[in-house]
Amino acid sequence: MNELLHISSNPHIRDKATTGKIMLDVIIALIPATIVGISVFGLKALLLIIVTMISAVTAEAVFQKITHQKITISDGSAALTGLLLALNLPVSLPVWMAVLGAVFAIIVVKQFFGGLGQNFMNPALAGRCFLLISFGTAMNNFTIDGISSATPLANLKSGMAVDISKMFIGTTAGTIGETSAIALLAGALYLLVKKIIHLNIPLAYIASFSIFVIIYCLFTGRGLDWEFLAAHLCGGGLMLGAWFMATDYVTSPITPRGRIVFGICLGIMTGLFRFCGKSAEGVSYAIIFCNLLVPIIEKLTIPKAFGREDEDNE
């Protein structure tokens, strides 16, 4: 306890949290979704996850070695990026593509911009979008039990019925980590209890997206279709994105009001991508697009310093 007391200039209250511990907590929170992913999609999923994590960590170490920087792989951020990327990949993806995505995420998106804390968009999602644009066919080839099948969202888009209870548990086609809403919610609960993330971004995201879906339903003559809403909430990458990707410290706003604005932007963009776009899914593009808006959002939502509230009256 004495180590926490320093005689020095402020800040006086220190926390034991370190980057490494936070990253480890997020990885722990992702374990349920990972286990469900492996049990639903088989050992190939485990192979993809391990290979992606190792290549992300190796890419970071090699790049920092070559550029004579301090090697920071022990903080776990590269491993987390690898894990998140792997959870965003379909199980049928060839391994070399996953390696390429991890290397792109770490080197181009993270290290070229200055490493941890400087990346302007979520590296894992940027890696996924890189793969999505580069290998559209392979990235959209979803299999379950070895059979190619459409994702629930694609089925919804083409007007077919979906089984919401299956989507909630996770036994549907999709990327490795996104299918099981319950496992992701369990992980999110762990992060909330540990105070790693706050409710504001995910709640604003999910609430604004729900409102978008309801308005969409009303305007397209569906009426209040709760099943449709539930399917959209459990389907695709929304849960994974809202709880684990949108709350990334580096690429989300630091101001309290800014986080709400960020969440609302995410909800609207996801809705636009899902309902007006060509593809059934839109969470990844919505998040990396809103990552780019973060500096503007922060600039517009700087809280007033204590005692300076009459500045507006001048």
Place this chain on the structure above:
Amino acid sequence: MNKCIERLYNGIIKENPTFVLILGMCPTLAVTTSLINGAGMGLTTTVVLMLSNTIISMLRKVIPAEVRMPAFIVIVASFVTMVQFLLQAYLPSLNNALGIYIPLIVVNCIILGRAESYASKNPVLPSLFDGIGMGLGFTIGLSFLGAFREILGSGSIAGVQFIAEEYHIRIFGYAPGAFFVLAGLIAIQNKIRLNHGKKVKELPSCNGKCTECEQKCDNPTGKEGE
């Protein structure tokens, strides 16, 4: 004649419009999806640049300074129109691939830049060689960019495919790929051309008196006691 060779060197290496001046980015990023397109765009620009530099240099004492820009544009636009007619007649496939970017050569900042900064102040022959040098520099830049994008994005070179379809990284065929490859090429040539990133040679203590100093250091100020 020495002057002319110096102009070629300047255009191709020292002030390469693509990698050093970073001029004419619009066609550079837009049409370099393949080696043929890149080289075709570069050579088309080279032809226009040579002709416009020559004519502008000939007319440099006739054109009044106040209206030089419209005059340059008229000259450049005439040549671009001629070149486009020739492409439409003899290379229709290239003309289709380059599309709107052929007429846009009129406002390419390399051409106006060379007209303004070189051809309008210098004799005809060096101006011609300045045009050739800059044009070739542009062609080399675009060809490299096109070749890399074609290999990575569609697994072929000059239309000959040698990588199977499933290994194509298609993002390199789109606009983001152009930025990736351009940035990579600029980084590589900066690494070669400049001393950045190399370790500074350790020298014994410097007393600041460079005139008395016999060490050949990288930073001679030539002034004492600074």
